[in-house]
Amino acid sequence: MERRTIGAGALAVGAVGLGCMPMSWAYSTSRQRGDESVRCVHRALDLGSSLLDTADMYGPFTNELLLGRVLRERRADAFVSTKVGLLVGEQHIVANGRPGYVRRACDASLRRLQTDVIDLYQLHRPDPEVPIEETWGAMAELVRAGKVRSLGLCALGARGGRRSGTGLHDGTLRQLQRVQQVFPVAAVEAELSVWSPEALRTLLPWCAARGVGFLAAMPLGNGFLTGTLTPGEGFEPDDVRARHPRFTAEMMAANQPIVAGLRRVARRHGPEVTPAQVALAWVLSRGRHVIALPGTKRERWATENAAAAGLRLSAADLAEIGRLPGARGSWD
Numbered sequence: 001m002e003r004r005t006i007g008a009g010a011l012a013v014g015a016v017g018l019g020c021m022p023m024s025w026a027y028s029t030s031r032q033r034g035d036e037s038v039r040c041v042h043r044a045l046d047l048g049s050s051l052l053d054t055a056d057m058y059g060p061f062t063n064e065l066l067l068g069r070v071l072r073e074r075r076a077d078a079f080v081s082t083k084v085g086l087l088v089g090e091q092h093i094v095a096n097g098r099p100g101y102v103r104r105a106c107d108a109s110l111r112r113l114q115t116d117v118i119d120l121y122q123l124h125r126p127d128p129e130v131p132i133e134e135t136w137g138a139m140a141e142l143v144r145a146g147k148v149r150s151l152g153l154c155a156l157g158a159r160g161g162r163r164s165g166t167g168l169h170d171g172t173l174r175q176l177q178r179v180q181q182v183f184p185v186a187a188v189e190a191e192l193s194v195w196s197p198e199a200l201r202t203l204l205p206w207c208a209a210r211g212v213g214f215l216a217a218m219p220l221g222n223g224f225l226t227g228t229l230t231p232g233e234g235f236e237p238d239d240v241r242a243r244h245p246r247f248t249a250e251m252m253a254a255n256q257p258i259v260a261g262l263r264r265v266a267r268r269h270g271p272e273v274t275p276a277q278v279a280l281a282w283v284l285s286r287g288r289h290v291i292a293l294p295g296t297k298r299e300r301w302a303t304e305n306a307a308a309a310g311l312r313l314s315a316a317d318l319a320e321i322g323r324l325p326g327a328r329g330s331w332d
């Protein structure tokens with residue numbers, strides 16, 4: 001698989017990584033399968049999808065534990081990205097960016113992941129009660145202590161981001177400028193997909209200008225862009241899509257032209273090529289500093305997604321995707 005670099009330290013990873021969140025978090029719990037997930041991680045590593053993206057809050061904790069089962073056998077094949085800063089409570093999720101907590105959380109992640117170093121340690125969300133420089137300073141200490149290789153920042157989600165300013169990523173850009181004064185940012189993780197292209201406006205150029213890697217989260221639009229979801233089928237109550245404004249039956253139907261466009265492009269590349277692969281190839285075509293992080297718990301889809309790294313979209317393909325209608329349904 002094509003390799004791409006992250007940050008000035010030039011850490012190399014496969015262009016398509018593996019988002020491990022669906023194995024333990026955000027999607028229906030009833031569909032989680034521990035052993036299949038473990039096989040899925042092995043398959044991804046076999047195919048060169050070396051960047052494994054997790055977080056201590058996925059589960060909470062069980063996603064890191066699951067990865068630990070693989071990493072204890074094949075740490076050298078993987079680039080481990082995990083996150084700190086969000087605590088899952090009974091009813092809500094709270095931020096904690098206190099330096100003492102960050103140090104303890106890192107040690108706990110290392111234990112669960114069964115490794116002695118994390119390749120990329122990301123701040124999941126800044127704590128409004130703690131200056132971000134203090135949190136980032138504690139993370140930088142972890143690099144100096146040899147527990148972490150590089151640091152990343154996750155952008156605010158669509159809801160939090162819009163609240164923070166006029167542009168979706170204004171708040172994140174301000175945070176990035178502040179943390180860069182303390183310790184270099186190696187990567188930024190934020191949503192980027194055919195139906196959520198907002199990061200292209202300011203965040204991607206910011207990263208490109210500084211040699212910072214961009215990790216594209218939700219590149220398959222939470223599964224919608226794969227064309228495998230049926231409008232009106234519904235989601236279990238614990239599935240994030242049950243409350244997502246783009247996943248009502250009405251909005252899923254209204255957004256079908258986007259999937260149809262991806263399918264048209266896929267057909268031009270052969271009968272085996274899927275809309276999911278076109279969606280991933282589009283993400284990768286946005287810059288050499290972009291790594292796609294499709295999430296899955298299935299070997300079959302990890303295989304399909306890894307193959308997207310070899311799909312080259314033509315100028316005509318990109319123009320056609322550029323002409324697709326914008327997505328209907330938003331958090332505003």
Ligand SMILES: NC(=O)c1ccc[n+]([C@@H]2O[C@H](COP(=O)([O-])OP(=O)(O)OC[C@H]3O[C@@H](n4cnc5c(N)ncnc54)[C@H](OP(=O)(O)O)[C@@H]3O)[C@@H](O)[C@H]2O)c1
Nearest residue numbers: 019020021022217218219220221222223226294295296297
């Ligand atoms: N930093 C942050 O705040 C943040 C927020 C969200 C996500 N992320 C990261 O980004 C990663 C990706 O996001 P995501 O997983 O939410 O969304 P996604 O990658 O856009 O979509 C994942 C969904 O698509 C399905 N899928 C995957 N490949 C498929 C294929 N080839 N064909 C058909 N369906 C396919 C998966 O099904 P199965 O689950 O059944 O395999 C899953 O339901 C996460 O895993 C996480 O690492 C980060």
